[in-house]
Amino acid sequence: ATEHFSKVECFCFTQQKLKPREVKQMPLRFVIANALPEKYKTVTLSYTFMDTDRSKVIKRVSMASEG
Secondary structure, three states, X not given: OHHHEEEXXXXXXXXXXXXXXXXXXXXXXXXXXXXXXXXOOOOOOOOOOOOOOHHHHHHHHHHHHHO
8 A cells, every 4th residue: 555655744754852751742644545445444554763872772783692
């Protein structure tokens, strides 16, 4: 269904900074084309937040490779 899906506004377009235990509403607007085939009954969006602090990422990768 990807070719029938278009993000208009998304928090994922810019870097997001969250403090520990912070709760935050983030914008997401999308359009699903009318041409979406009927075989698609459900569209699922999934996002994973990644740590972008380079030193923390390097440390985690190093620890994972040691263990």
